[in-house]
Each structure stands twice: as structure tokens, then as C-alpha cells.
Amino acid sequence: MTRNELVAEGLSVTFPGGMQALRNVDIRVGAGEIVGLVGESGSGKSTLGRVIVGLQNSYSGALRFADEALTPRRTRPQRCAIQMVFQDPYASLDPRMTVWQLIHELMVVHRIGTGREDRRQRCEDLMRRVHLPGALLDSRPTSMSGGQRQRVAIARALAVNPRFLVADEPTAALDVSVQAGIINLFADLRQEMGLSQLFISHNLAVVRSLCDRVAVIYRGEIVEMAPTGAIFDAPQHDYTRQLLAAAPDLP
Amino acid sequence: MSEREMTATTASGDIARSPGPLKRLRRDNPQLLYGSLIVGVIVLMALCAPLLTSYDPTAQDFMSTLQGPSADHLLGTDNLGRDLWARLLYGARVDLFLATIAVVLPFVIGSTLGALCGYFGGWFDTIVMRIADIVVAFPFYVLVISLVFILGNGVSSIIIAISIVSWIAYARIIRAEAMVLSSTNFMDALHVGGLGVPRIIFRHLMPNVLSQGIVYAMSDIVANIGVIVTLSYFGLGIVPPTPDWGNMMSEGQPFFAGGIYSLMLIPAVAVIVTSYGLSMIGDGLATALRVKR
Numbered sequence: 423m424t425r426n427e428l429v430a431e432g433l434s435v436t437f438p439g440g441m442q443a444l445r446n447v448d449i450r451v452g453a454g455e456i457v458g459l460v461g462e463s464g465s466g467k468s469t470l471g472r473v474i475v476g477l478q479n480s481y482s483g484a485l486r487f488a489d490e491a492l493t494p495r496r497t498r499p500q501r502c503a504i505q506m507v508f509q510d511p512y513a514s515l516d517p518r519m520t521v522w523q524l525i526h527e528l529m530v531v532h533r534i535g536t537g538r539e540d541r542r543q544r545c546e547d548l549m550r551r552v553h554l555p556g557a558l559l560d561s562r563p564t565s566m567s568g569g570q571r572q573r574v575a576i577a578r579a580l581a582v583n584p585r586f587l588v589a590d591e592p593t594a595a596l597d598v599s600v601q602a603g604i605i606n607l608f609a610d611l612r613q614e615m616g617l618s619q620l621f622i623s624h625n626l627a628v629v630r631s632l633c634d635r636v637a638v639i640y641r642g643e644i645v646e647m648a649p650t651g652a653i654f655d656a657p658q659h660d661y662t663r664q665l666l667a668a669a670p671d672l673p
Numbered sequence: 674m675s676e677r678e679m680t681a682t683t684a685s686g687d688i689a690r691s692p693g694p695l696k697r698l699r700r701d702n703p704q705l706l707y708g709s710l711i712v713g714v715i716v717l718m719a720l721c722a723p724l725l726t727s728y729d730p731t732a733q734d735f736m737s738t739l740q741g742p743s744a745d746h747l748l749g750t751d752n753l754g755r756d757l758w759a760r761l762l763y764g765a766r767v768d769l770f771l772a773t774i775a776v777v778l779p780f781v782i783g784s785t786l787g788a789l790c791g792y793f794g795g796w797f798d799t800i801v802m803r804i805a806d807i808v809v810a811f812p813f814y815v816l817v818i819s820l821v822f823i824l825g826n827g828v829s830s831i832i833i834a835i836s837i838v839s840w841i842a843y844a845r846i847i848r849a850e851a852m853v854l855s856s857t858n859f860m861d862a863l864h865v866g867g868l869g870v871p872r873i874i875f876r877h878l879m880p881n882v883l884s885q886g887i888v889y890a891m892s893d894i895v896a897n898i899g900v901i902v903t904l905s906y907f908g909l910g911i912v913p914p915t916p917d918w919g920n921m922m923s924e925g926q927p928f929f930a931g932g933i934y935s936l937m938l939i940p941a942v943a944v945i946v947t948s949y950g951l952s953m954i955g956d957g958l959a960t961a962l963r964v965k966r
Contacts, residue, residue: 477861501867513857516877527876528866575862582867 424452426489427618428474428504428586433483435469435642443469444481445642451586454616456608458633458650460623460665466642467622471588474620475506487586502532505579509591511571515563521549521574522559525581532582548577551614552607569600576607587611587619593628605632626669630654638662705957711950715943719765728756730763731914739933751921751936752928761943764916769947771828771911772897775835776890782836783843784886788879790844791851792860792870798848805841813838817900821909831910835897842893843886850882884962891955895948902944918944 433447443466451457461467472478474485479494486492492500508514515524525545528534535541546556552573563571572592579587589608593601605628611617623629629636630650637647638661646659657663698706718725728746734754741749748757790798808816817834824830854860859881863873898918904910905919913920918940925936 472861475865477864498867501865506861506865508858508862510858513859514862516859516863516881518880527868531866531868531872578862578866 424455427451427453427455427487428620429484429486430470430474431484431486433470433473433481433485435466435473435478435481443642444473447483447639447642447644449620449637449644449647451618451620453618454612455635456612456619456621456633458621458623458629458636459639460626460629460636461639462624462665465639467639468590469642470639471506471590471620471622474586475504475588476501477506498532502582503584504586504588505582505584506588506590507572507576507579507592510595511563511568511575512595514575515571515578517562517564520560520562521545521577524563524574525578528578528581534582544581545577548580551580551611552577553603567600568596569603572596572604573607576604576611580611585618587617588622589619590622591624592621593623593625601628608632626654626666638665702957702960704953705961708950708953708955708957711946712954715765715947715950716769718762719769722759722762722766725762726756726759728759730755730759730916732756739928741935748939749935751924757921757935757939760916760921761918761939764918764921764940765943765947767911767915767917768898768901768919771831771901772894775832775839775897775901776893778832778836779840779893780843780886780890783840784847784879784883786840787844787847787886788851788874788882791848791855791882792874792878794852794855801844802848805844808838809841814900814903817904818907818909821904826909826912828911831901831904835900839893839897842889846885846889847879847882850885851878854878854881884958887962888955888959891951891958895951895955898944898948898951902940 428449428451430447430449433444433449434442435444436442447466447470449457449459449470459467459470469478473481476492476494476496484491487500487504490500519527522542522545525548526541529541529544535544545559549556549559554570554573554577558566558570558574563574566574576592587608592608593604596604608619608621609632612619621629621633633650635648636650636653637644638653638659639645640659640661646653646657646662648658653662654666657666692700695706726747732755734750736754737746737750738752738754739750740746740754743749746756746758748761750756751760786801790801816838820834820837821830824833860873860878863877868877901910901917902919902922905917906923908920908923911917911920913924921940922937925933925940929937
């Protein structure tokens, strides 16, 4: 069993109006592990991601990262350590900025790198890491394809040297033809950098190919959590079986 | 693979785009071009007023009152023998300057408040928007006229009176745009990046929502010219003898019934042409500033 990177215990979130988005959720992600989080829309999977990354700060329960408690007021290193890739790369990148400006801004704010030259070098490394040509640094995301934008979004998330990545349906807004490339990129990031990930998706085929373990969430509760093989071969919970039965068979 | 191809096509597209910037503007955005030309000529004429006429706009000459156009007086003279061309030019200075200044203040205040409302929501948003509702509940001219009445005639009262009312439009426009943006991952991505709130609001949120406000500002200048001219026409704005298109019209009015139309028509046409030019700029900017996503 690997060292625990992220541990959530008894997480509950109730939205104003009484909707319970999460009920008593326990989840654990080990160092260098990719855990899939699957469930239908409205099941609370995005909310869990938002709590972990610090976007949803009214919750009850305990959150620990690298053996430190995470509170709603996170320290700068804690903020940087947990980054997120969003579903819609068309919305999540400031359309007025070039890739260089987008990433450079983060490096300046978090005092990463020394001087312009060094930061430029780091940006080029990041572009290489996400398999984009370095020349794209000086163009705007608006002139790029969805797949390229999502790679830019990933590069931006990596700019602050995170140890944990929450990917919230990162391929749902993309063409099927580019989805595989992005999925492989997430696998590479784990391979090369040991980046732990919570991969939120409703695409079971993707989860199966990428994740070590899978958590199934239903109406705000984690109903089953097991190694990927076990979930797909011997689902225990009724809802997991329904989910698997409802998924189209992909070649 | 398809991503590589996309890059290649956009790159070659950039090279193929050859016609000059002015030609391109005429093809893509004629409104912006012609609007700017109209307004540019008027502004230039107002700025260069002393070069375009040798007459003092307030100098009276009782030997030559109510004259028609001539070589001496391009547009003729009014009932006090003042040169209409000179009054038109110097009046443009007053009206255009005032109308523009009276846009800047509401634009800055309104869009900042709107962005803050859209970003923070909650009680701050509620308070600001309720204040806006209260101000809007008064009929515009009644409010402006009573404010000018309280504050007294003159330039600063006009600016204050217009600002108190017209920040609201900017606040509402920018607030709505900011709320739309806040509901997307745009704001989330900035927060996760650990950027500070002032940076998010002023460096990311506002630049992305201001275009609608800027477009509205053009039509707001038009509206302000209307307000200033109207106030002056009623004797509440620019006080004679300072020339202004509004008081030119009001002074010309008694002669309108007597068949001397030019005293009223000349400033009226000036208002119409200027407003038309500004509206065209507004429409052109709406096209040019549309944020590509």
C-alpha cells in the first residue's frame, strides 16, 4: 500500500436550499496513484473535486494532504500542490492572454523561477511536457483546437509544481479523436512526475484504461471503492452494476 | 494529428491575409471606419476652432444681425450679429468635451461596481442594485433637472447630475457579463491558480467584460449630448453667452416662427450628425471588441 497523499474523511456538503451534495464521503488517494471517480451527473462528483481543490469551502469533515490538515484557509504551498483541470478548456483560459502570459502570470504570483529567461525556459519545458510545440507559447488559446487548449490548461496547472491533480471530466468537451491523446497525457504525467490524480469522469472506458482504483459515487455517497479490475469484473453494489450495464460497449 | 493540421492552416491563413489595414477595416467594419471619420472631422474642427474662424463666438455686431450665409459669415449671423459658424465650432468644444467627461466618470464607477457585484454577489450586490433601482425609479430628466437646479447651473453640476444617474447602466451591463463569466470555469481556474482577488477582478474579469460597457459608452455620449443640449435649451445647462448647441437652439427658437430656420436648424443638424457618427462607432466597436472564444 502506497503512502497516502490525499485523505478525505466524512466529507459532507449541503448547498443552500438543503440539497445534500456529499454525504459522509471517505476517499483516499495514494502517492502516484490515479483514482477514478465515476457517477452520473448530479451525483456530487464535481463537488467532491471542488472541495479537494479548495473551490468549495463550506463543508464538514476532515481533509488531509501529505499528512497535513487542509483547512478552508490554505497556505500558498497547499494551494499550489493541488491543481485542477476543468471540463471546458474554452471557458477556463483567459481568451485575451497568450499561453506565455497565462503561465508567466502564475509563475510571477507564486515566485517560481528567477527572471524572465528562466521562466521562458520553464514554459518551454512545460509545453514539451504536454506535447505542444513551443512556438504556440506566443499564441492565444482562442486560435487553438479544443485538444490544444486542454493541453495548455494542463500546462498551466503544472506550472506551479503540483503534486496532486484533480481532473474534472477533462475530455468531455473534446472530440473523440483527441480524447485518447489527453488521456495518455495524464498517464504520462503519473509515469514521469509521479503526479497523483483524482480523475472524475462518467466515461467508464476512459476510467478503466487510466485508473488504478475507482470510486463509484451515487447521490453524494461513495457506494463502492475498489481496484479498477475488481469494479469492472465483479461489481458489488447494485448501482455499480447498473452503471456498467448502461455503458455502451466500446471496442 | 488533427491538432497539428489545425496549427498549420491557421499559420498559412495569417500569411494569406494581405490587404492593408485601412482596406481591411473598410471591408470588415465599415461602420467603425466611417463613424470614426465623421466624429474625427467634428472633433478636429472643434479643436482647431480658432484656425477655422477669425470671429469671437461671443462678439456681438449689431450692424449685421440675422444675415444669411455670405463670404464674411459662412453660416450667417444670429439676432445679436454673432457669427454662427464660430458659435457652432466653439459650441462643439463645450458639448463634446462635456459629453465625453460625463461618460468617463459613470463608466469607471459603474463598471467597477458592476464587476464587484458580479464577482462577490451576496449582500454587496443586493445593496448596490437596490440603490440603482431607487435612482432609476425617478424619471431621468426630472432627476437631472432637479439636481442641476439644486447644484446650480454650470459644467460641474451637469457632470455630477449625469454621473449620478448613468453609472447604473454600466453597473448593470458589467454585472450581468461578470455573472455569466463567474458561472463558467473561468473564475474557478483563476482561483485554483491561487491568484489574488484584486488581480482576478481587475486583470481578468474586467478586461473580459468591459467591451459591452465601451460599446454602450458610445451611445451614452450621444445620450449625454442630448441631455446637455436639452438642459441648455431650457436654460439649465450652459449659461449664455458661452456658446453651446443647446442654447443656440433655444436662442434661435423665437425666430423659427418668423421664417428664419437656420438659427435652430444649424445646431440641430450638428447634434444629429455627431450622434450618428458616434452611434456608428458604437456599432463598429461592438463588432470589433467581440471576444473570440
